[in-house]
Amino acid sequence: MMALVLVISFGGGANGAENSIGEDRFDTIVLDAGHGGRDLGALGPGGLQEKEVSLALALALEKKLLDRGLKVVMTRREDIYIPLEQRTSIANDARADLFLSIHANASRDSDVDGTETYFLSLKASDEDAQRVADAENLAFETAEERVPVPEDPLFHILGDLIETEHLMESSEFAGMAQTQMGGLEKGSSRGVKQAPFVVLMGVQMPASLLEVGFISNPKEEKKLRSKKHQAKLVEAILVSVDDFGKRYDARRGIR
Numbered sequence: 001m002m003a004l005v006l007v008i009s010f011g012g013g014a015n016g017a018e019n020s021i022g023e024d025r026f027d028t029i030v031l032d033a034g035h036g037g038r039d040l041g042a043l044g045p046g047g048l049q050e051k052e053v054s055l056a057l058a059l060a061l062e063k064k065l066l067d068r069g070l071k072v073v074m075t076r077r078e079d080i081y082i083p084l085e086q087r088t089s090i091a092n093d094a095r096a097d098l099f100l101s102i103h104a105n106a107s108r109d110s111d112v113d114g115t116e117t118y119f120l121s122l123k124a125s126d127e128d129a130q131r132v133a134d135a136e137n138l139a140f141e142t143a144e145e146r147v148p149v150p151e152d153p154l155f156h157i158l159g160d161l162i163e164t165e166h167l168m169e170s171s172e173f174a175g176m177a178q179t180q181m182g183g184l185e186k187g188s189s190r191g192v193k194q195a196p197f198v199v200l201m202g203v204q205m206p207a208s209l210l211e212v213g214f215i216s217n218p219k220e221e222k223k224l225r226s227k228k229h230q231a232k233l234v235e236a237i238l239v240s241v242d243d244f245g246k247r248y249d250a251r252r253g254i255r
């Protein structure tokens with residue numbers, strides 16, 4: 001029952017209500033640097049920790065977004081542990097227009113590389129996608145919570161809480177982000193996928209989880225460590241946020 005209580009508590013405050021003053025212009029983004037503190041995330045063969053990569057990218061992206069005059073809310077700005085459900089609450093309290101959770105991937109096969117972008121579904125688009133969600137949901141399980149499984153009645157209740165109105169825009173953003181990240185290097189795109197990520201459940205805005213590369217691949221670990229490659233990833237994500245923001249406003253009749 002714990003998971004149910006938590007998910008319902010996500011709803012507090014925001015409920016998708018718009019600011020009563022002015023229009024719902026695209027102006028606020030929540031950046032969620034995956035993992036942190038005792039939750040290291042995936043580990044590279046050279047010792048790079050996913051939590052370091054996700055934070056470096058989130059901080060660099062924050063700077064660029066602020067330069068554009070956008071409001072940015074960070075779920076963490078330092079190496080601390082933040083429970084997954086708290087990340088969701090931070091996003092909803094901010095009444096943001098986009099939630100981006102930044103992660104690095106891992107595989108048992110050290111040859112696997114490339115980027116992929118996710119948006120929420122209770123059913124994973126394939127087995128690999130489910131494995132990624134299982135790994136990313138570990139922080140939730142170690143907090144003695146449990147992630148519901150499809151035959152669990154909780155699953156259906158959770159399903160009702162997923163805001164379908166935001167799925168279209170989440171899917172749109174995921175497509176844009178993946179086009180940009182995948183465009184950095186020929187053959188590096190693993191595409192847009194869907195999976196049941198706890199951190200995306202209950203988020204009352206378009207939301208996407210970015211896997212910026214495989215930390216388990218020695219070559220990619222090296223790239224993820226380099227400021228140069230980090231800057232390229234940030235630029236790619238930035239272009240997709242700009243494009244998404246323009247379409248977001250156009251759909252709402254804002255110029």
Ligand SMILES: [Zn+2]
Pocket residue numbers: 034035041042050102103104136
């Ligand atoms: Zn992660």
